[in-house]
Amino acid sequence: MLARGGGVTVWRQIAEAIEAEIASGALASGERLPTEAALSERFGVNRHTVRQALKSLVDKGLVRVTQGSGTYVEAKPLAYPIGARTRFSEIVLGQAREPAGRLIDHRIAGATPEMAEALGLAAEAPVVVIDSAHFADGVPISWAIAAFPMPRFARVPEVYAATGSISAALAACDVADYRRSLTRVGGGVADAVDAARLEVAVGRPILVMESVNVDRDGVPVQWSRSHFSADRVRITIAN
Numbered sequence: 001m002l003a004r005g006g007g008v009t010v011w012r013q014i015a016e017a018i019e020a021e022i023a024s025g026a027l028a029s030g031e032r033l034p035t036e037a038a039l040s041e042r043f044g045v046n047r048h049t050v051r052q053a054l055k056s057l058v059d060k061g062l063v064r065v066t067q068g069s070g071t072y073v074e075a076k077p078l079a080y081p082i083g084a085r086t087r088f089s090e091i092v093l094g095q096a097r098e099p100a101g102r103l104i105d106h107r108i109a110g111a112t113p114e115m116a117e118a119l120g121l122a123a124e125a126p127v128v129v130i131d132s133a134h135f136a137d138g139v140p141i142s143w144a145i146a147a148f149p150m151p152r153f154a155r156v157p158e159v160y161a162a163t164g165s166i167s168a169a170l171a172a173c174d175v176a177d178y179r180r181s182l183t184r185v186g187g188g189v190a191d192a193v194d195a196a197r198l199e200v201a202v203g204r205p206i207l208v209m210e211s212v213n214v215d216r217d218g219v220p221v222q223w224s225r226s227h228f229s230a231d232r233v234r235i236t237i238a239n
Contacts, residue, residue: 092141100164
């Protein structure tokens with residue numbers, strides 16, 4: 001029951017009630033919340049009040065809103081080990097979740113100074129750049145910008161679009177295996193692009209990971225900068 005006219009606003013009481021249900025397990029990880037209409041009826045309030053309550057839960061990282069689908073309890077964080085063989089699909093499958101990758105955009109461009117240094121290229125050397133999003137059980141885990149030297153990796157966008165797999169895209173360009181040679185991890189807060197691609201609130205904490213992969217001969221094949229929702233991963237460094 002809501003205490004009206006007291007010291008705690010109605011929307012906050014609703015948020016606290018839903019948060020308690022998440023904490024107790026009554027609302028399970030990944031479960032869809034009732035609709036705004038159902039919550040309005042349950043608590044005897046208008047939808048605006050319900051929206052305020054849900055927004056506060058989004059801001060706390062307890063729920064996420066998927067446009068056109070609904071509001072969901074955030075899933076248990078994904079354990080994300082970083083080592084010589086860091087493979088998103090293998091990490092997700094190893095935790096009984098379903099991985100997916102989606103191509104957002106691609107282009108041919110001159111390498112930025114950062115890309116050129118990481119890939120051992122001359123300044124402005126041509127690279128193929130892809131923007132991609134990565135999911136576990138349909139939940140956005142990260143999005144990334146990645147660069148690959150041209151002309152060797154011209155097919156990367158085509159193959160990645162079809163498979164959602166960087167490993168498959170590199171294999172199509174005769175890179176049978178590759179390893180991580182560099183990883184840098186930093187922190188930040190979500191801007192409008194992060195918020196849209198990760199389905200988080202602007203200002204939520206994110207992790208920014210810069211990495212370089214090399215082929216069997218030690219030749220750099222990929223530079224990337226990935227933005228992770230900090231609430232959805234627990235990064236560990238493998239020895």
